[in-house]
Amino acid sequence: MNKFERFESTVVVLAIDNIDTDQIIPARFLKTVSKEGLGERLFCDWRYDARGNPVPDFALNRPRARDARVLLAGDNFGCGSSREHAVWALIQFGFRAVISTSFADIFRQNALKNFLLPIQVAPDVHERLASALRLDPDARVIVDLEQSTLQLPDGAKVGFPIDGFARQCLLEGIDELGYVLSRESAIAAYEAKLFR
Amino acid sequence: MTPRTIVDKIWDAHVVCREPGAPALLYIDLHLIHEVTSPQAFDGLRRRKLKVRRPDLTCATVDHSIPTTEPVMPIADPVAARQVAQLESNCAEFGIPCYGPGNARQGIVHVIGPELGMTQPGMTVVCGDSHTATHGAFGALAFGIGTTEVEMVLATQCLLQRRPGTFRVHVEGRLQRGVTAKDLILALIAKIGAAGGTGFVFEYCGPAVRGLSMEERMTVCNMSIEAGARAGLVAPDDVTFEYLHGKPFSPKGREWEEALARWKKLATDEGARYDNSVALDAGDLEPMITFGTNPAMAIPIGAPVPDPAGIADPQARASLVQALGYMGLVPGKPVAGLPVDVAFIGSCTNGRIGDLRQAARILEGRKVHPGVRLLVVPGSHAVREQAQAEGLHRIFIDAGAEWRRPGCSLCIAMNGDRLQPGQYCVSTSNRNFEGRQGQGGRTLLASPLTAAAAAVAGRVVDPRTML
Numbered sequence: 001m002n003k004f005e006r007f008e009s010t011v012v013v014l015a016i017d018n019i020d021t022d023q024i025i026p027a028r029f030l031k032t033v034s035k036e037g038l039g040e041r042l043f044c045d046w047r048y049d050a051r052g053n054p055v056p057d058f059a060l061n062r063p064r065a066r067d068a069r070v071l072l073a074g075d076n077f078g079c080g081s082s083r084e085h086a087v088w089a090l091i092q093f094g095f096r097a098v099i100s101t102s103f104a105d106i107f108r109q110n111a112l113k114n115f116l117l118p119i120q121v122a123p124d125v126h127e128r129l130a131s132a133l134r135l136d137p138d139a140r141v142i143v144d145l146e147q148s149t150l151q152l153p154d155g156a157k158v159g160f161p162i163d164g165f166a167r168q169c170l171l172e173g174i175d176e177l178g179y180v181l182s183r184e185s186a187i188a189a190y191e192a193k194l195f196r
Numbered sequence: 197m198t199p200r201t202i203v204d205k206i207w208d209a210h211v212v213c214r215e216p217g218a219p220a221l222l223y224i225d226l227h228l229i230h231e232v233t234s235p236q237a238f239d240g241l242r243r244r245k246l247k248v249r250r251p252d253l254t255c256a257t258v259d260h261s262i263p264t265t266e267p268v269m270p271i272a273d274p275v276a277a278r279q280v281a282q283l284e285s286n287c288a289e290f291g292i293p294c295y296g297p298g299n300a301r302q303g304i305v306h307v308i309g310p311e312l313g314m315t316q317p318g319m320t321v322v323c324g325d326s327h328t329a330t331h332g333a334f335g336a337l338a339f340g341i342g343t344t345e346v347e348m349v350l351a352t353q354c355l356l357q358r359r360p361g362t363f364r365v366h367v368e369g370r371l372q373r374g375v376t377a378k379d380l381i382l383a384l385i386a387k388i389g390a391a392g393g394t395g396f397v398f399e400y401c402g403p404a405v406r407g408l409s410m411e412e413r414m415t416v417c418n419m420s421i422e423a424g425a426r427a428g429l430v431a432p433d434d435v436t437f438e439y440l441h442g443k444p445f446s447p448k449g450r451e452w453e454e455a456l457a458r459w460k461k462l463a464t465d466e467g468a469r470y471d472n473s474v475a476l477d478a479g480d481l482e483p484m485i486t487f488g489t490n491p492a493m494a495i496p497i498g499a500p501v502p503d504p505a506g507i508a509d510p511q512a513r514a515s516l517v518q519a520l521g522y523m524g525l526v527p528g529k530p531v532a533g534l535p536v537d538v539a540f541i542g543s544c545t546n547g548r549i550g551d552l553r554q555a556a557r558i559l560e561g562r563k564v565h566p567g568v569r570l571l572v573v574p575g576s577h578a579v580r581e582q583a584q585a586e587g588l589h590r591i592f593i594d595a596g597a598e599w600r601r602p603g604c605s606l607c608i609a610m611n612g613d614r615l616q617p618g619q620y621c622v623s624t625s626n627r628n629f630e631g632r633q634g635q636g637g638r639t640l641l642a643s644p645l646t647a648a649a650a651a652v653a654g655r656v657v658d659p660r661t662m663l
Binding site: 015016017018020022023026027028030031032033034035045050074075076079080081082083084087102103104105106109110113114163164165168176177179180181183186187190191194 | 213426512
């Protein structure tokens with residue numbers, strides 16, 4: 001069973017506002033009928049040049065990105081299309097959390113359902129983390145969902161908001177579909193009333 | 197009783213159960229599916245040995261990956277061919293009606309739902325597609341979902357949802373000549389920003405909204421997501437009822453009368469509270485065009501492109517610099533006059549018969565500029581047939597446009613229709629993200645009037661000069 005556990009990680013910085021799901025995973029890769037092979041296409045058009053060679057100074061291509069499990073992104077991350085492929089690609093690359101000042105609604109839902117934690121922080125916290133990473137790109141953060149805290153490189157812990165039900169599902173590995181299927185009698189009663 | 201908004205009324209009527217601390221279990225009246233976001237959901241059902249709970253409330257079509265050139269079938273791209281075939285076999289296996297390639301009801305999912313009368317006031321409608329908000333034009337609560345949620349709805353006909361905030365968008369006045377519903381929604385998105393509606397459902401109201409046709413209301417609701425709102429809706433009125441009357445899936449006879457009585461009670465009660473609000477005057481609006489890489493980066497067609505130097509926040513400034521760099525546009529100069537390579541008329545935003553009639557107004561008796569390629573892609577077979585019955589296709593073909601088969605086409609560039617790197621395209625679609633219409637392609641979002649005018653002039657031009 002998948003459970004979300006506390007972890008420590010370096011951070012990949014992509015502090016651009018309004019990163020849309022077309023950038024995270026371009027539409028031409030959505031013709032697949034599986035979830036596989038999307039990690040190597042993550043941020044494809046920013047990550048590779050026209051010949052398919054890695055763009056050396058793009059954040060995901062730097063050696064330290066290989067082991068990073070946290071992405072620091074700009075405001076309104078994941079806007080645009082509802083494609084869950086964006087979340088699958090982030091997960092397959094190795095990310096377990098994305099930090100931003102805000103997330104698009106559908107992206108947030110998709111992320112939570114795949115154990116990718118959207119961590120929403122205030123602009124000053126975002127800037128504090130970004131500047132710490134400018135000074136030391138190998139600085140680490142600790143993500144603790146149990147406490148709902150993010151520990152910054154300077155040791156300070158900041159809380160982040162998370163829906164209580166989503167948090168419980170992540171921590172306990174609750175399968176949402178199983179949860180809803182077990183409400184069968186309530187659904188049947190609703191339908192009986194609706195279609196009588 | 198406390199006055200309620202239309203969103204409250206639809207929400208309350210669809211709550212199956214609510215447990216302390218958990219989101220509400222919300223019943224879904226209509227589930228639309230397409231080839232791109234459903235295959236992994238069907239795999240999930242098979243893995244768990246589950247059935248589709250309500251195939252009768254589910255409907256499929258193909259739109260994203262389908263070619264719009266003839267012959268549509270067989271699809272040359274083996275990956276797309278497999279995806280389309282898989283949708284058809286999944287639907288056959290689970291008993292879901294599927295309007296596949298060649299079916300008279302095939303088309304873009306957000307065009308066919310309304311035109312067949314499947315989308316009705318007071319419904320909850322979902323689809324694995326962010327432009328599901330389109331169906332809100334009928335006074336339905338309609339929103340996009342991810343593939344895990346598609347699987348959830350297939351299996352249970354329900355979703356776990358938190359109640360959204362309500363956001364009143366009041367539009368006074370009336371649109372001036374040459375200014376369209378597309379310009380209205382672009383102006384709203386520019387005003388409140390790409391995340392201005394996050395967490396909310398828009399209710400569009402006011403005299404300007406009442407004055408819109410159903411198709412125009414669909415254009416407005418369609419782009420709610422571009423301001424971050426997962427859904428946007430318009431309370432149903434006589435315009436709605438007249439549109440729905442006699443459609444294939446509309447209630448008939450006594451059921452129609454009963455439905456009408458129900459639908460008339462949906463409008464927001466006098467004095468109901470909203471969580472947020474904004475007001476616009478339609479009379480102040482001009483034709484809009486985007487200059488950047490998200491739909492909020494939109495300006496009146498004659499206005500200068502904003503200067504990053506005027507933006508204080510460094511991250512926002514960097515985003516604008518990146519957008520202008522990608523678009524190859526210069527701050528301080530208007531977009532008008534920019535030479536264009538392609539014009540695209542179509543998509544779930546502007547691929548309906550009214551949109552094609554608008555484009556034809558400009559194109560009749562004129563020629564597409566020799567340097568421009570114009571694609572006219574109807575949103576559905578029904579739209580294509582109607583356009584041909586009215587002779588619109590003749591106007592397009594005589595002008596030098598490509599008259600296509602229905603599909604998403606150049607809006608998302610999955611089916612072979614795409615821009616070449618660096619090309620400029622005035623497009624009636626909904627997203628100007630980097631690479632949206634093809635790697636390196638540069639999109640300028642606008643109305644069908646503006647797209648048609650650019651196709652004729654060979655550059656971005658105010659369409660009012662051609663009316």
